[in-house]
Each structure stands twice: as C-alpha cells, then as structure tokens.
Amino acid sequence: MLSLSGKAALVTGGAKGIGLEISLSLARHGADVAVIDKSEEALVQAVRDIERFNVRGLGVVADATRKADVDRAVERVVSELGKIDILVNNVGAYPRKPFLEMTEEFWTEMINLNLTSMFLVSRSVVPHMIARRYGRIINISSITGLYHGVPALVHYGAAKAGVVGFTKCLAAELAPYNVTVNAIAPGPILTPGVESIWSKEDIKLQEAINPLKRFGLPRDVANAVVFLASDYAEFITGQVIVVDGGLTFVNPRLSVKEVLRSSGAG
Numbered sequence: 001m002l003s004l005s006g007k008a009a010l011v012t013g014g015a016k017g018i019g020l021e022i023s024l025s026l027a028r029h030g031a032d033v034a035v036i037d038k039s040e041e042a043l044v045q046a047v048r049d050i051e052r053f054n055v056r057g058l059g060v061v062a063d064a065t066r067k068a069d070v071d072r073a074v075e076r077v078v079s080e081l082g083k084i085d086i087l088v089n090n091v092g093a094y095p096r097k098p099f100l101e102m103t104e105e106f107w108t109e110m111i112n113l114n115l116t117s118m119f120l121v122s123r124s125v126v127p128h129m130i131a132r133r134y135g136r137i138i139n140i141s142s143i144t145g146l147y148h149g150v151p152a153l154v155h156y157g158a159a160k161a162g163v164v165g166f167t168k169c170l171a172a173e174l175a176p177y178n179v180t181v182n183a184i185a186p187g188p189i190l191t192p193g194v195e196s197i198w199s200k201e202d203i204k205l206q207e208a209i210n211p212l213k214r215f216g217l218p219r220d221v222a223n224a225v226v227f228l229a230s231d232y233a234e235f236i237t238g239q240v241i242v243v244d245g246g247l248t249f250v251n252p253r254l255s256v257k258e259v260l261r262s263s264g265a266g
C-alpha cells in the first residue's frame, strides 16, 4: 500500500482547485500537510478538510511571490510540523492577454507568479531538505508552452516552459542530497480558475476532442503528485509527467474528425 505516513508536506496555492486536491490526497495517504495560500477564507476550510484524515493540517496566509512572506511561512511550517519532506510548487494563474496588450508590469507579475514563486519557496525549503538528506519537490507546469502554443498566453507559456528548465537543473544539483525534483504538466483541468475563464461550450468541446473523452479533474494531477512523493518514485528525478488524457500525443486531425462524426457533421 502506498503510504505517506510520517511525512510532512507543503503545498503552495493549496486552498483551492488543483492545489486543494493535492493537499487532500497527500493527507488521505497519511502525510501532515501545510498549505500556503493568499486566500484566508479558503485556507480555513482547507485545513478543516485536511484534518478529517486524522493528520496535522496547517494553513499559512502568504503571497508566494513575496520573499519575506515565503521565508516567514516556511519557518512556521518547519517549526510546527518539524520538517518538510515534500514540497509541491503549485501556485499559478493563467489570465489571457493578447501579446500587444501586454505591459512590462503584467509580464513581470505573471513571471513572478508562475515561475519566481517556485524559486522563492524552493530556495527557502531546500536547505532543510539538504540537511536531512531527503526531499521530494514536485513542480506544477502545464502542457501550454511545452506542447501547445496558445494565443494570449505567451507570458504563461514562457513561465511554464521555464518551470521545466528549473526542474531539470535543480534535479541535477540536488541529486547528491537524495532530493528528487520532478514536474507535472497537466492539460486542461476543471478548477475554479478554469471555470471562471472557459465557456460551457469550450468545456464540452474539450471533452469531445480528448482521447479519453472527458475533462481533466484535479484528482488526476493529485494522483501523479502522490506517486512522485512516494517511495515508488525514489529513482525518478528531473522528469515531466504529462497528465492530459492523451490530448498532446493523439493526432488532433483524428479527434476533430471524430467530433464531427459524433455530431453527425461528417
């Protein structure tokens, strides 16, 4: 049985969406879970839900793009949970903005949120992992920027491709300390963030063109995180696991034909 009992995890942006499901899945498998999030209200509920699994839950309100916030939060997690074995860098957002409407301020804000946050949190956590010669770092990237070019997401694609470079180089540097670093690249996943941007029609179309014929769910990403955090993945580092139901590897022309056929259009 896969067990994370006795482990302590930190999840950024873990109060909603994919991050919340990751936090709950780690707790379900026995880990104590601390969550950093900027939404205080969602954090309170997340900690209650984590503790339903009879593990310790801790919520810290912090902005993952601010070094002072991050250092204070990590210090609190280490002092209350005693250690951090598992770090999940999940914070991120994907507001659309056409390239020619992008200001330098917007670009910097998005790179800070989707990439620099990962540097700040890892920079604060890694010394604790090195000292204990143990760590599992899991970074949430995206298929956008790696396999899909998406209009109005240039900032996001650049940051998420950056996450993969960050993951591979950090994996190489931390391997001697028994700290593994891997990334997960999800396809579209149904979360509050996505539901606020995607129309119902777009969600239906995405379900139709996906080879596995459904939209991705937060639990699909959480399952991959639990695996990478477990002893089953102890010999895996510097890798990217794509969680997209096959979206990026099946010939898109075939999927479109299937959609047209199933709608009676050809």
Ligand SMILES: NC(=O)c1ccc[n+]([C@@H]2O[C@H](COP(=O)([O-])OP(=O)(O)OC[C@H]3O[C@@H](n4cnc5c(N)ncnc54)[C@H](O)[C@@H]3O)[C@@H](O)[C@H]2O)c1
Residues within 6 Å of the ligand: 012, 013, 014, 015, 016, 017, 018, 019, 036, 037, 038, 039, 042, 062, 063, 064, 065, 090, 091, 092, 093, 094, 113, 140, 141, 142, 143, 185, 186, 187, 188, 189, 190, 191, 192, 193, 194
């Ligand atoms: N949903 C998708 O389709 C999808 C696909 C690929 C990758 N991802 C990635 O997965 C991660 C989670 O996405 P989601 O859809 O669950 O997002 P979401 O918007 O539903 O949830 C994000 C969480 O992060 C928190 N947060 C945002 N900015 C923060 C900050 N500066 N400091 C601390 N907390 C902050 C929010 O309060 C919220 O709880 C992101 O990195 C996203 O890029 C999502």
